[in-house]
Amino acid sequence: MATSPRGGLRRLGPLAVALALTSAACSTVPTGGNVFAALGERESDPLSQPYVRMLAATPKPKGTPEEIVNGFLSAAASFDDPLRGVARQYLTGEAQRTWSPFDAVTIYDDGKSSSDAPGDVQQAHVELKGAVLGTLDGDGHYVPSQTSGGSVLDKGFTLVKVSGEWRISTAPSGLLLTNDDFKRAYRSFDLYFAAYQSEGLVADQVRVPINPSEGLAKSLVHRLLDGPTTPLRGAVDSAFGPNVDVNDVFVEGDTVVVDFTYGIVDSALVTANREALSAQLYWTLKPLTESRRIEVRVNGDQFPGGPFLIDPRDYDRYDPDLLPHAPKALYLQQGKLHILDKDNGNPVMSGVGAVQARQFSHLAVSNEQPAKVAALEKAGGVWVSGITPGSQWQRWIEGTRLTPPSWDRYGDVWSVSRQGARKAQVLRAHDPTRQMPVSAPGLESTDVTAFRVARDGARVAVISDDGRGQSVLVGSINRTRWAVQNLRTLVPAADGQEITDIAWQDADTLLVLTTAKSDRELTPWSVTQGIRIETPKAATRVEAVTAAPKANDDAPVLAGGPDGEILKWDLQKRTWITLVQNGAGAPVYPLG
Amino acid sequence: MATPTSSPGAVRAPSRVKPKRKARRTPRQIARGVRRRARRAVGRVRRVWRRSLQLRVVTSTLVISMTVVAVLGFFLMQMITTAVLDGRKHSAIAEAQANVTTVAGLLGQQAVTAAKQSPSGQSDGSDTIMSDPVDQAADALSRRADSRYSVVILSDDGVGDDRGTGSVARKSVTQKLRDKVLRAKDSPQAQYTPVYYEEQDEPVPALAIGALVRTDYGDYEVYHFFPLEDDVATLSLVQQWLVVVGAALVLLLAAIASLVTRQVVIPVRLTRQAAERLAAGRLEERLKVRGEDDLARLATSFNEMASNLALKIHQLEELSHVQRQFVSDVSHELRTPLTTVRMAADLLYESREDFEPAASRSAELMQNQLERFESMLADLLEISRYDAGAATLDLDSVDMRDVVLRAVGDSQPLAERKATRLDLRLPNQPCMAEVESRRVERILRNLLFNAIEHGEGRDIVVTLGADRDAVAVAVRDHGVGLKPGEENMVFDRFWRADPSRARTIGGTGLGLAISREDAILHGGWLQAWGLPGEGSQFRLSLPRQSGTGLRGSPLPLVPPEVEMRRTWRGQATPVLSPAIEGAFDGD
Structure with a gap:
C-alpha cells in the first residue's frame, strides 16, 4: 500500500462503489419482493361520519344588540354544550335562571334581526323575523310547518346593559335553530320497527342529534330503544323491552359490537322476538355498519348461551319495501x-x-x-x-x-x-x-x-x-x-x-x-x-x-x-x- | 514477625464475642456495623479493582462505549424525529394550503346564492347543503378531512361564525398561534401543539397550521390540526429500539473487551504464577507455548530465561561444591604435614630452655601459632562438615545452667586476663533442654570469647531465660558495639569489624559462623544486636524439644535498658529464621 498508493486506491475503488450501492439498497424502501397480505387496522372509526360543529363563542365585547342576539342564537345552536353554558353568558343573571332551552326546537329560515335601540339607552328590543320551517318533537320527529311557505317567525328579545355590555334579559324559551344549524346538528336516520305481528319492518325517520361524546351509532341505537315517533306509535312494535339500554357501540375487526345492558337478554328470550330485534338493529345501523356483522353483547360479555351474531344476509328478507327486485305490474x-x-x-x-x-x-x-x-x-x-x-x-x-x-x-x-x-x-x-x-x-x-x-x-x-x-x-x-x-x-x-x-x-x-x-x-x-x-x-x-x-x-x-x-x-x-x-x-x- | 502475631488477636477479640450480644444491638451499633461492612466491601472492591486488569479494561470500555452510544443515539433520534416530522409537515402544509384556497373561494361568495336552493335542497337525504358560506366551507373541509385531521374556523369579525369539524375543542387553538396568524396576515403559521377533543380528556400531540382568509365580509382564521399520534408511536418505537440496540451494543462491546483481555490476561497470569514458582525454587517450572503470537513468544522467552537461570544456578552450585570440597581436602591434606611439624615443634618447645633466648622465643611463638593453626584447621574441617551436610546431632537432655556454667568456667581464665568480670544471671530452677551439650558449649564459649575480646574490659552479663517451649542465653557486652547492618555480617566467615585490627586472643574468624550453624542445626536462632557505643548482645534461642520449631524467645534481643530508652526501633535485627530458611531453600 505504502509503496504503490495509486494501485491501492484503484483496487479500493470498486469496493467502495459496491459498499455504497449495498448500503443505499439497504436504506431505501424495497422495490420488489414477495407479495404479502394487505390487512390492517382501519384508520378511523368507521361508524362515525364527518360533521361540523358550531363552536360556541362568548359574547363579543362592545357588541351591538343584534350581534349579541345573533351570538346567543349561534351559541345556543352549539350541540356539544349540553347545558348551553356559553349561551347563558349572553343572558342577564335573571334570564339565566328562567331561560329553558329544551322546551321545543323551532327551525326557521331567512332570519332577520332588527333592533329598535337608539344610540344610548339602557334597554333595547330586537325582533327576529323569519319563516318557520318546522319543529322537532321531543322524540326526534321532525314536524314540518303546515303551510307550504312556512309560518312566520316573530320572536322578541329584550336586552339591557349590564356593566356596559348588552345582555339579553328576556329570551323566548326553546331553541331557535336556523336551517343550517338544524342540518349541522342533526342527522336524518331511519329507525326500523317490527311490523305488527309480522316478519317485517317499518321505517321511521328521525333526526338524531350529533353528540361528540357519544358517537353517532350509539345515539342511533339509543334513539331506537326509545321507540317509534308519535305518528307510528301504536302501529308498530319494538322488539326491545322497556328496560334495555345501550352501553357502547364500537367496531372490532370486521364486526360491529353493540353492548347492551342486561335487559336485552329478556328481550331476546323468544326466538321470533330475537329475530325481530336482530332485524331492527341491523336495518337501523345499516347506513353506518354497511355490510359488517353485528354482535350483541351484554355489559361487555358474550351473550349468554353463545355469541349473538347478526349476519346481514339473514335479514335482507326483512326489507320494509317488501317487493322483489323487479316487480311486475x-x-x-x-x-x-x-x-x-x-x-x-x-x-x-x-x-x-x-x-x-x-x-x-x-x-x-x-x-x-x-x-x-x-x-x-x-x-x-x-x-x-x-x-x-x-x-x-x-x-x-x-x-x-x-x-x-x-x-x-x-x-x-x-x-x-x-x-x-x-x-x-x-x-x-x-x-x-x-x-x-x-x-x-x-x-x-x-x-x-x-x-x-x-x-x-x-x-x-x-x-x-x-x-x-x-x-x-x-x-x-x-x-x-x-x-x-x-x-x-x-x-x-x-x-x-x-x-x-x-x-x-x-x-x-x-x-x-x-x-x-x-x-x-x-x-x-x-x-x-x-x-x-x-x-x-x-x-x-x-x-x-x-x-x-x-x-x-x-x-x-x-x-x-x-x-x-x-x-x-x-x-x-x-x-x-x-x-x-x-x-x-x-x-x-x-x-x- | 513474632510480635504482630499477637496484635491481630487482640484486635479481633471484640468481634469474636459480638454474636453473644447480637440480640440487643443499638442503632448506633447497627450503623457502625453497616458502615464497617460497607468499608470492608469498598476495600474489597478497591482491591479487586487494583488487582484485575480485566475489570479495569471492561469498565473503561463500558464507560466509553456507553458515552459514544448515548451521544450517537441522541443524534440519530434527533435525525429520525426530524425526518419523520418533516415528511408529515410537508404533506400537512400542502393539504392545509389546498384547503385554505377552497375555503377562500367559498367564503368569498355571497350567502344568497346558496340560500336560494335551500327550500328544495333536501334531495335523497343528503340534507347538508348549507346556505351560510362558513358552514359550506366547514362542511367541505370536514368531508375532505374525514378523520385524518380536524379544522377549526374562527372569526373575530362575524358573530356565530366559529366552526369546528369533528369533536375538536376550541381550546386547541393556542393564543400564541392566533396572535401569530393574525399578525402574519398572508403567510400560514404552524405550531406543534396538543389538540383537545370534546369526548376525551387527554390531548393528542398534533401539528397546527393556521392561515388567515380575508374576504369582503370579514377575516376568517382557518386552523388545521394534524394529529401526530402515529408519528409519536413510531418515534417511541424507534426510541425503544435504539435503547435496546444501544444497550445490546454496549454489553457486546463489554463482552468483547472482557474476552480480549481474558485472552491476554490469562497467559500473563500463568506466566506470573510460573515466575512465582520459579522464585520459590522450582526451577523445572516451564510454560506451555501455544501458537506464535506475542504471548507465545513471551512464554518462550520465559522458558529460556528459566532454563538459563537453572543452568547458572546449577553451575554455581557445582562451583560452590567444588570449592567446599577443595577446602575440606586442603584441610585434610594439611593435617598430615601439620602433625609432623607439630611433633617437631613440640620437641623444640620442650627443649627451649636449652636454646638461646632468641631461639627459645621462636620455639614458643611457633608453638603458639601452630596451636592456632591447628584450631583453625579444626574449625575449617568442622565448617566443611556442615557444608557437606554431614553434621549430626547427638542429643541429650541437659540442664542448661550446667552448660552455661561450664562455658563460663572455660572462659574465666581469658576473662581474668582481660580483667573482665562475668556477671551470671541464672534461674533457680533447672532449665532442661534436648541439646547436644558439646555444641551448645562451643556456641557459648565462642560468644563469651567474642564478648571478652570486644568488651574492652567492661562487665559481661550472661543471662539464661526459659519458657515453656524454649530456652535462651543472652551474652551482653558493653564494648564498641555494632554498626547498623553488622548484626548479620558478624556471622560471616572470616569477617572483621575492623580489618586492621589484629586478632588478640587467637580467634580463627570462623567461631561465630560455626556457632550459627550449630544453632541452626538445633532448630534454634542465633541473633546479634548492637549499637555503636552501647555494646552488643548475642542471643541464642533453642527449642526445649528437638524438632519443634521456635515461635519466640524467652529473652529479648535488645537489652531491656536500651529498649526503655526507645532507641531500638530500626536497629533491631530482623528475625533470622525465615531468612535463613529462604537462604537454605535457595541453595
Whole structure:
C-alpha cells in the first residue's frame, strides 16, 4: 500500500462503489419482493361520519344588540354544550335562571334581526323575523310547518346593559335553530320497527342529534330503544323491552359490537322476538355498519348461551319495501288480467276467475303467495279473485260508493265507503265472509276519494276533502284497536287544485298526482319530512299512477292514460313513454 | 514477625464475642456495623479493582462505549424525529394550503346564492347543503378531512361564525398561534401543539397550521390540526429500539473487551504464577507455548530465561561444591604435614630452655601459632562438615545452667586476663533442654570469647531465660558495639569489624559462623544486636524439644535498658529464621 498508493486506491475503488450501492439498497424502501397480505387496522372509526360543529363563542365585547342576539342564537345552536353554558353568558343573571332551552326546537329560515335601540339607552328590543320551517318533537320527529311557505317567525328579545355590555334579559324559551344549524346538528336516520305481528319492518325517520361524546351509532341505537315517533306509535312494535339500554357501540375487526345492558337478554328470550330485534338493529345501523356483522353483547360479555351474531344476509328478507327486485305490474284489458311485460307481449294471467258480465276497474294486487287481485265492480262492491286456476271472483266488500281497493301486507283488502256528503267509513275484509268497519275519527266527516295502505302495512295515505278542498292526509293503522290514527296533512288543499291520484313508492315516498286548471303534475312527497322531494313532473295525459320502490328501469313509475294507454316514466329522457296504446286499464304494482 | 502475631488477636477479640450480644444491638451499633461492612466491601472492591486488569479494561470500555452510544443515539433520534416530522409537515402544509384556497373561494361568495336552493335542497337525504358560506366551507373541509385531521374556523369579525369539524375543542387553538396568524396576515403559521377533543380528556400531540382568509365580509382564521399520534408511536418505537440496540451494543462491546483481555490476561497470569514458582525454587517450572503470537513468544522467552537461570544456578552450585570440597581436602591434606611439624615443634618447645633466648622465643611463638593453626584447621574441617551436610546431632537432655556454667568456667581464665568480670544471671530452677551439650558449649564459649575480646574490659552479663517451649542465653557486652547492618555480617566467615585490627586472643574468624550453624542445626536462632557505643548482645534461642520449631524467645534481643530508652526501633535485627530458611531453600 505504502509503496504503490495509486494501485491501492484503484483496487479500493470498486469496493467502495459496491459498499455504497449495498448500503443505499439497504436504506431505501424495497422495490420488489414477495407479495404479502394487505390487512390492517382501519384508520378511523368507521361508524362515525364527518360533521361540523358550531363552536360556541362568548359574547363579543362592545357588541351591538343584534350581534349579541345573533351570538346567543349561534351559541345556543352549539350541540356539544349540553347545558348551553356559553349561551347563558349572553343572558342577564335573571334570564339565566328562567331561560329553558329544551322546551321545543323551532327551525326557521331567512332570519332577520332588527333592533329598535337608539344610540344610548339602557334597554333595547330586537325582533327576529323569519319563516318557520318546522319543529322537532321531543322524540326526534321532525314536524314540518303546515303551510307550504312556512309560518312566520316573530320572536322578541329584550336586552339591557349590564356593566356596559348588552345582555339579553328576556329570551323566548326553546331553541331557535336556523336551517343550517338544524342540518349541522342533526342527522336524518331511519329507525326500523317490527311490523305488527309480522316478519317485517317499518321505517321511521328521525333526526338524531350529533353528540361528540357519544358517537353517532350509539345515539342511533339509543334513539331506537326509545321507540317509534308519535305518528307510528301504536302501529308498530319494538322488539326491545322497556328496560334495555345501550352501553357502547364500537367496531372490532370486521364486526360491529353493540353492548347492551342486561335487559336485552329478556328481550331476546323468544326466538321470533330475537329475530325481530336482530332485524331492527341491523336495518337501523345499516347506513353506518354497511355490510359488517353485528354482535350483541351484554355489559361487555358474550351473550349468554353463545355469541349473538347478526349476519346481514339473514335479514335482507326483512326489507320494509317488501317487493322483489323487479316487480311486475298488472293491468286489466277486456276482462283479462295482463302482466305488463313488453318483451313477451304482455301475457294474460290465466288463473283469474271469469269476469262474466261484471265490469271491473281499479285493480289492486296483493303480495301473498299466490297473490290475489281485487277490483272495483261498476255496480258496487270490491271483488277479489285468486290467480290460481279455478279461482272465482268473490265479493269481499259490499257497498256502492267505494274507493278503489288497497291491499295490505297482511292480506286484508281496504276500502272506504262514502255514505253521503262528508261521511266516510273505512272498511276492511280478510275474506268474503265478513267486512269489518275500522274507526277513523279524522276521516268520518270528510269526503274520501282514495285510501291507500302503504307497503309496510303501517301507514295510510288518504285523499280527503273536508270542505276546504282536497288534501292528502297521512296516518297510521293501529291494529290493536283497529283505528286509523295520527292523521295529518301532507299536501294541503289549495285553490283550484284537485288531487287526482296517489300512490306509494316506498315507505317514505308518496306520489301525488294533482290537477290545477289544465296542468297535471306528478310530485313525489316525503311522508316523514313533509316536503316535496323533487320538482313536479308534468303529467298531462296521466289519470292514475303506480310505483314500486327504488324507481329504476326495472320498476319504473307507471301511469294509466285516458284512452286506456299505459305510460312509463323514462328516467333518462325524463319523459313519458307509451307502453300500451289503448284499451288497457290502469296498471298496478303489488300493494301500495 | 513474632510480635504482630499477637496484635491481630487482640484486635479481633471484640468481634469474636459480638454474636453473644447480637440480640440487643443499638442503632448506633447497627450503623457502625453497616458502615464497617460497607468499608470492608469498598476495600474489597478497591482491591479487586487494583488487582484485575480485566475489570479495569471492561469498565473503561463500558464507560466509553456507553458515552459514544448515548451521544450517537441522541443524534440519530434527533435525525429520525426530524425526518419523520418533516415528511408529515410537508404533506400537512400542502393539504392545509389546498384547503385554505377552497375555503377562500367559498367564503368569498355571497350567502344568497346558496340560500336560494335551500327550500328544495333536501334531495335523497343528503340534507347538508348549507346556505351560510362558513358552514359550506366547514362542511367541505370536514368531508375532505374525514378523520385524518380536524379544522377549526374562527372569526373575530362575524358573530356565530366559529366552526369546528369533528369533536375538536376550541381550546386547541393556542393564543400564541392566533396572535401569530393574525399578525402574519398572508403567510400560514404552524405550531406543534396538543389538540383537545370534546369526548376525551387527554390531548393528542398534533401539528397546527393556521392561515388567515380575508374576504369582503370579514377575516376568517382557518386552523388545521394534524394529529401526530402515529408519528409519536413510531418515534417511541424507534426510541425503544435504539435503547435496546444501544444497550445490546454496549454489553457486546463489554463482552468483547472482557474476552480480549481474558485472552491476554490469562497467559500473563500463568506466566506470573510460573515466575512465582520459579522464585520459590522450582526451577523445572516451564510454560506451555501455544501458537506464535506475542504471548507465545513471551512464554518462550520465559522458558529460556528459566532454563538459563537453572543452568547458572546449577553451575554455581557445582562451583560452590567444588570449592567446599577443595577446602575440606586442603584441610585434610594439611593435617598430615601439620602433625609432623607439630611433633617437631613440640620437641623444640620442650627443649627451649636449652636454646638461646632468641631461639627459645621462636620455639614458643611457633608453638603458639601452630596451636592456632591447628584450631583453625579444626574449625575449617568442622565448617566443611556442615557444608557437606554431614553434621549430626547427638542429643541429650541437659540442664542448661550446667552448660552455661561450664562455658563460663572455660572462659574465666581469658576473662581474668582481660580483667573482665562475668556477671551470671541464672534461674533457680533447672532449665532442661534436648541439646547436644558439646555444641551448645562451643556456641557459648565462642560468644563469651567474642564478648571478652570486644568488651574492652567492661562487665559481661550472661543471662539464661526459659519458657515453656524454649530456652535462651543472652551474652551482653558493653564494648564498641555494632554498626547498623553488622548484626548479620558478624556471622560471616572470616569477617572483621575492623580489618586492621589484629586478632588478640587467637580467634580463627570462623567461631561465630560455626556457632550459627550449630544453632541452626538445633532448630534454634542465633541473633546479634548492637549499637555503636552501647555494646552488643548475642542471643541464642533453642527449642526445649528437638524438632519443634521456635515461635519466640524467652529473652529479648535488645537489652531491656536500651529498649526503655526507645532507641531500638530500626536497629533491631530482623528475625533470622525465615531468612535463613529462604537462604537454605535457595541453595
